[in-house]
Amino acid sequence: MSNVAAHADDRGHAHAHHPALQHHFDTMAQQKEAAVVGMWVFLLTEILFFGGLFAAYMVYRIWYFDAFAEASRSLSLFWGGLNTAVLIGSSLTMAMAVRCAQTNKRTATVNWLILTMILGAVFLGVKVIEYADKFEHHHVPGYNFQWAAAHEAPAAGEHAVAASEGAAAAEGHRELSLTPAQLQLTTQIYFSLYFTMTGLHALHMIIGIGIMLVITRMAYQGKFDQEYYTPVEMAGLYWHFVDIVWIFLFPLLYLVERHV
Amino acid sequence: MSGHVSPISLYITIFMALMVLTVATVGAAFVDLGQFNFLVAMIIAGFKATLVIWYFMHVKYASKLTKLTVATGIFFLAILLGLFLVDYGSKAFTQMPPFLS
Numbered sequence: 445m446s447n448v449a450a451h452a453d454d455r456g457h458a459h460a461h462h463p464a465l466q467h468h469f470d471t472m473a474q475q476k477e478a479a480v481v482g483m484w485v486f487l488l489t490e491i492l493f494f495g496g497l498f499a500a501y502m503v504y505r506i507w508y509f510d511a512f513a514e515a516s517r518s519l520s521l522f523w524g525g526l527n528t529a530v531l532i533g534s535s536l537t538m539a540m541a542v543r544c545a546q547t548n549k550r551t552a553t554v555n556w557l558i559l560t561m562i563l564g565a566v567f568l569g570v571k572v573i574e575y576a577d578k579f580e581h582h583h584v585p586g587y588n589f590q591w592a593a594a595h596e597a598p599a600a601g602e603h604a605v606a607a608s609e610g611a612a613a614a615e616g617h618r619e620l621s622l623t624p625a626q627l628q629l630t631t632q633i634y635f636s637l638y639f640t641m642t643g644l645h646a647l648h649m650i651i652g653i654g655i656m657l658v659i660t661r662m663a664y665q666g667k668f669d670q671e672y673y674t675p676v677e678m679a680g681l682y683w684h685f686v687d688i689v690w691i692f693l694f695p696l697l698y699l700v701e702r703h704v
Numbered sequence: 705m706s707g708h709v710s711p712i713s714l715y716i717t718i719f720m721a722l723m724v725l726t727v728a729t730v731g732a733a734f735v736d737l738g739q740f741n742f743l744v745a746m747i748i749a750g751f752k753a754t755l756v757i758w759y760f761m762h763v764k765y766a767s768k769l770t771k772l773t774v775a776t777g778i779f780f781l782a783i784l785l786g787l788f789l790v791d792y793g794s795k796a797f798t799q800m801p802p803f804l805s
Contacts, residue, residue, distance in 0.1 A: 477770075481767075484774055487777065488777035491777045491780075492784060495781045495785065499785055502788060506799070525726065525730060529726065532719065532726065533719070535719075535756060535760055536715060536760075540712070543709060543710065547709060677707075684761045685761075687756060688752075688753045692746075692749050699745055701733075701741065702734050
């Protein structure tokens with residue numbers, strides 16, 4: 445944006461500076477630009493942080509596709525879809541909060557932020573229901589992990605060994621390429637990745653709600669105006685990033701192979 | 705100096721588009737597209753992410769430096785995932801999906 449060389453005379457406290465302008469910045473625009481770039485650099489490290497998990501997911505999905513397809517079918521599409529809608533909705537309310545901060549609407553900013561936090565809490569609540577369901581069905585990796593027969597087609601494993609690898613492309617209800625014993629092992633890999641990825645995502649949501657609590661308090665105290673709303677915008681960038689991670693997690697975890 | 709203020713109608717439109725695309729990705733998952741199921745899901749997710757980055761995260765109105773920073777993140781993610789595929793794909797014990805082999 446404006447990269448104009450500093451005109452501000454060094455004695456320059458004669459004319460009023462914005463109280464939020466820190467002394468090492470020349471203008472509010474320069475200060476905001478520094479914050480935006482800095483925040484994106486942080487988000488860049490977050491992309492690669494999650495990227496490592498996506499890479500692990502990718503390799504194991506290629507190796508054990510049938511296990512991933514089976515395990516994915518055991519997830520509830522209703523809860524997953526609902527959470528996707530809730531999170532997209534919370535991105536909208538966050539964008540509205542930033543917009544209200546930009547246009548100097550203090551009460552509306554506070555209200556949109558509170559609504560965003562409520563939607564974030566709804567998301568986490570649904571996640572609790574889903575996690576509890578996994579514990580109930582012994583789908584948590586570890587000693588008590590049990591890949592229930594209910595999810596397997598009856599006697600799916602019988603011909604599985606005989607089924608050649610290339611036959612996986614057969615139409616309709618194809619034979620699984622894995623025996624029940626192999627499924628017991630490989631579906632655990634899916635659920636390990638499921639809990640790691642959704643757990644890390646949920647942790648980001650909890651941190652995001654924590655950040656928003658602080659921002660909401662600052663907004664309530666009237667610390668922002670149309671000249672200075674950077675903290676609201678930064679919280680927004682973080683929240684939207686968490687939304688984007690979920691946009692990818694949803695199809696990767698819930699929709700591996702639903703058409704069978 | 706305040707940043708660009710997007711109209712509320714734009715935010716509503718993006719929200720509706722994201723919801724429609726969510727329904728589309730669920731719908732597409734129930735159609736047997738063979739190897740293309742995964743690609744369709746990722747293209748839809750990528751499009752949704754682009755909408756969020758471009759409009760909700762205001763990158764459309766951001767400086768070139770910010771745009772470059774965002775592009776760098778995606779570039780390095782592509783390197784990470786791409787070289788993972790090259791490495792594991794060249795191993796005899798990895799049966800690659802048809803569209804990659």
